Amino acid sequence: MKPKHHVFVCMNRRPEGHPRGSCQASGSQGTFEAFNTELEKRGMYEQVFVTGTFCMGPCDRGPVAVVYPEGVWYGNVKPEDVSEIFDKHFVDGGEPVERLRIM
Template sequence: MPKPEKHVFVCTQSRPMGHPRSSCSQHGCAEVFDEFLWQLQQRNLFNRVQVTATGCLGPCSEGPSVLVYPEGVMYGGVKKEDVAALFDEHLEKGETVERLLMPAEHWG
């Protein structure tokens, strides 16, 4: 497998109901992760982009969280409908999707 140009980490953290911290699973991260995999397949970017499910990335209240390397850009509140824009703008053109950036107090 060639070294990917971009590596996308999608938080899929799940916590039990009643836990004092929310989790990305409570905000729909499973469908976001599935959409990343679908877009990756549809665009045939396997040699350029790697997508990995991960545990907690930190800002649970702002989830689903998505972290893109090598830039170290974190997105928050990502919905299934946002994934195509992340591919179009960030992963393929290298442009940050400003409207989805994690607020500076959570990731700065």
Template sequence: MEKLKHHIFVCNSARMNGEVKGVCNSKESIEIIQNFAEEISDRELDAEVMVTSTGCLGLCTQGPVVIVYPEGVWYGKVTPDDVEEIVESHIEGGEIVSRLEI
């Protein structure tokens, strides 16, 4: 695998004991993960961008939380509808989506 340009982490509220519960999971984090995967595939960015589901990130009041590396930008209260904008603006355009930034 070549070096990634971006790695996107999406909180899915999994706990250390394996339980999946919490704010992010209850607010469509699975759909957010799926939307990222589809957008990345549709834009043929598979070799450059990876999406990973994470356990609880501890910012439940800001959930669903998405982190984009290598920049280390944290987005909060992300909805499935925000995914296209994040991919287009941040991943492809290099511009942080300030309205979602934590």
């Protein structure tokens, strides 16, 4: 089964006070859980996969999520943003949520 969208959510944790910060310190656990909760709520298991990852680079913009195959990078993604990503990017025409887009 090949999903239409695959979301990678950075779950990287660095030591407290690390100069690059980390997505985990920015709340990525809650963001990851929100993606999975929304996926379950909508029953979109065949269309969307959600995977936790290690560092993807833009740590100062975390929590970071990347959507493939489009290659859309989202930054500062909070749990309350996830339903909007589903609504606009995954369901309603495939348009990225521009206010969260970092690449």
